[in-house]
Amino acid sequence: MKGVFIFLADGFEDVEALGTGDVLRRGGVGAKYVSITGKPCVVSSHGVSVCADAVLSDLNPDDGAGAEDFMIFPGGMPGSKALASSQALAGMMQVHYDRGGSLAAICAAPGLVLARLRDVGSLHFTCFDSFEDALVERGCVFEPVPVVRCGRIITGRSAGYALDFGLEILKAIKGEAAAGKVREAMFLP
Secondary structure, three states, X not given: OOOEEEEEOOOOOHHHXXXXXXXXXXXOOOOEEEEOOOOOEEEOOOOOEEEOOEEHHHOOHHHOOOOOOEEEEOOOOOHHHHHHHOHHHHHHHHHHHHOOOEEEEEOOHHHHOHHHOOOOOOXXXXXXXXXXXXXXXXXXXXXXXXXXXXXXXXXXXXXXXXXXXXXXXXXXXXXXXXHHHHHHHOOOO
């Protein structure tokens, strides 16, 4: 699946979805929001309505993928649970990853959504505390830090690190210089 997509279900965490998308768009990446609900508008965990650019059924996982093509999963409740329980999304994620695409998840999403992958190997990851068990039980290594990049998977700890998470994705797609320019323009430390 070519492109960069941020997947939304009702109950997504506002900052993790919108902050990440903002950083990517500032860096020249045309990230698109995708509703998995079948409806174009999705409501965040804090009651903010967001109209997505597409719905899940619009996407074609058979388009192929490269490391610069990302599927991004914000946290939030019950949004992360809804993302994890979508069979269509899990199947699309597996195909995307198997074909060379990259994945990014933050907060509860690493432990709920990425845990749906068949083979995560010895992934090093971070997530919101208490959501690490499913991946740790499969041999993955939990690191309680803001952001972890391990191969083609980027994980973030929580809403407080959403901009750092977005910058790490931007760095993976466009390089350190592009991420540095956005960091500087936003006056981030």
